[in-house]
Amino acid sequence: MPITDSIGVGLISVGWMGRLHSRAYLATRQFYPELARHPELVIAADPDEAGRSYAENNVGYRETTSDYREVLAHPDVDVVSICSPNFLHHEVALAAIAAGKHFWIEKPMGRSARESREIAQGAEAAGLITSVGFNYRHAPAVAEARRLIRSGALGTITNVQIRLITSYASDPTQGFTWRYETEFAGSGVLGDVLSHGFDLAQFLIGRISSINAITETFITDRPLPDGSTRAVENEDYAAVLARFDNGAVGMLESTRVAIGPNAEYTIEVYGTKGSLRWNFDQMNQLEVAEDVRGYRTVMTDTSFGDFGRFQPNAGPGIGFNDLKTIEAALFLRSVAEGKQLAPSAADGWSASELVDASISSAASGAWVDLPEVTGPTTFRA
Ligand SMILES: NC(=O)c1ccc[n+]([C@@H]2O[C@H](COP(=O)([O-])OP(=O)(O)OC[C@H]3O[C@@H](n4cnc5c(N)ncnc54)[C@H](O)[C@@H]3O)[C@@H](O)[C@H]2O)c1
Incomplete structure (x- = not known):
């Protein structure tokens, strides 16, 4: 061409x-x-x-x-x-x-x-x-998960579990930075990491209508260059119970201070006819269960999302950087066609509403209803 x-x-x-x-x-x-x-x-x-x-x-x-x-x-x-x-x-x-x-x-x-x-x-x-x-929504296995869910292959989706477990802030001797200050970072792990989880949940299952959350800061002070310490202002950990518009329910959890797992980002989806699960650590695999005999592992191949752009067949996998290439292409195609195909600012706004709702629910202990956002969101697409 x-x-x-x-x-x-x-x-x-x-x-x-x-x-x-x-x-x-x-x-x-x-x-x-x-x-x-x-x-x-x-x-x-x-x-x-x-x-x-x-x-x-x-x-x-x-x-x-x-x-x-x-x-x-x-x-x-x-x-x-x-x-x-x-x-x-x-x-x-x-x-x-x-x-x-x-x-x-x-x-x-x-x-x-x-x-x-x-x-x-x-x-x-x-x-x-x-x-x-x-x-993460651009991972070919996640694209295939969405296709399977939307095709009805898993039946009616009943529940979902999404966990994003990382270690990047686990060292308590690591200095205080803007990431720990609400004025500069906003929230902690909620915006930095779990916003990916909120997006994945809505991309795969649909709009989240209400949530109830707990948050914790495990490393409460971090060192400054002069040897003193400063209090961390945002959360290291969040756990969120969620209800979706379509009746599904779910759990989302994230920490930035785990020791060991560096990017253990997992999705589990359960439906009345089957289940699936995916782990970013093995991003070129998807586990699918279509009956009670359990999961079979499917290798990502050219039938999954944009995988065929990068590799000719299953075996050689794709990596994190390739997800960004898929994202760039979707953005450029959106601009060329004048049509919002990429994850939109409305999706970003919706994820932010979930972050704020989680902070407010963690403070009050109450369930919080999510406001409708306007604009081209994924869960309406
Ligand atoms: N999508 C993902 O998976 C992912 C991963 C990492 C980071 N991020 C996000 O990307 C953003 C950047 O993170 P990063 O890891 O690249 O940070 P980084 O610290 O590697 O880079 C930040 C850059 O911003 C520059 N900068 C500072 N002040 C500036 C100014 N006034 N004008 C222009 N540039 C300025 C710094 O010099 C630095 O080069 C953050 O919002 C972060 O949450 C997303």
């Missing part, structure tokens, strides 16, 4: 995610050759010189700047990736909306439901395409 045109990419923040978004854009040319417009890396912003140098010399951005506003004002930039720390998401997204740029933003979209609502409603009013970094 001939390449008819290019689409100009601006990047805001060249950290882990900014580098990965860039790699993913570049990879779409190889893995999604039919895209009408292929990304051209135009300009990247980061106050850190090392980030700017990496963007220019190692990734291939034409220009760099320390001021993200120059990215949004650049005439060759059509789409923007917002990969900044959480405390900049709202400010930068609203500026992208004002500049009329479609954007792909990392999770958690806002630090609060209010921030996320303002981003989602602003983007929708401006007629912009959005994408939120809910990468």
Whole structure:
């Protein structure tokens, strides 16, 4: 397929995610050759010189700047990736909306439901395409799980369990950073990690209508460079009971301070005719039970989601970075077709409502009803 045109990419923040978004854009040319417009890396912003140098010399951005506003004002930039720390998401997204740029933003979209609502409603009013970094839903095995659930192969879905167990904050001697401060991070593990779980739950099962949560902070103080300590302001752990609109019920759990599991992200779905389960640790496998004899392990193959873009058959698997390539392609296709196919800002807003509802339920002990969000959400698609 001939390449008819290019689409100009601006990047805001060249950290882990900014580098990965860039790699993913570049990879779409190889893995999604039919895209009408292929990304051209135009300009990247980061106050850190090392980030700017990496963007220019190692990734291939034409220009760099320390001021993200120059990215949004650049005439060759059509789409923007917002990969900044959480405390900049709202400010930068609203500026992208004002500049009329479609954007792909990392999770958690806002630090609060209010921030996320303002981003989602602003983007929708401006007629912009959005994408939120809910990468796990792009795993081919998760796409297949959704297909099986929607086909009725598992019968009526009765219950679901989603757990995201990580260790990244398990070292109590690790210094205090913005991640532990509500002003800069918003919530703790709820927004940082369980927002993926909320998205997966709604992507697979449907809208969550009410929740009841508990939260805990196990490592209450963290060291500052001067040897003193500072109190951690957000939660290390959350457990959430959920009711879905369609009658299903579920449990979601996440910790950032487990010792051992680094990214044990598991989904279990139970229905009246069968069950399935998936673990990110073995992301190229799906376990499916279609009768009481138990699970059979199915290797991800070309019939699962976008797996065939990356590998010719089951066996050689795909990895985390490939999920971002799938996400980039979905965003670019959404922009090309003027149709929201990628996880939307409305999905990001809905996940934020679940985070805020969990915090409020943990404080009161009460069940909390989730407000309806507007815009193109996955659970209405
Ligand atoms: N989808 C996922 O699975 C996933 C994984 C990791 C992180 N994230 C999210 O991505 C976002 C970034 O996380 P990260 O791990 O890439 O962080 P990082 O610390 O690796 O990078 C952050 C970058 O932002 C830059 N920055 C700071 N102030 C800035 C400013 N004023 N303007 C522009 N850039 C600025 C820093 O210099 C740094 O290069 C966070 O919101 C995080 O939650 C998502």
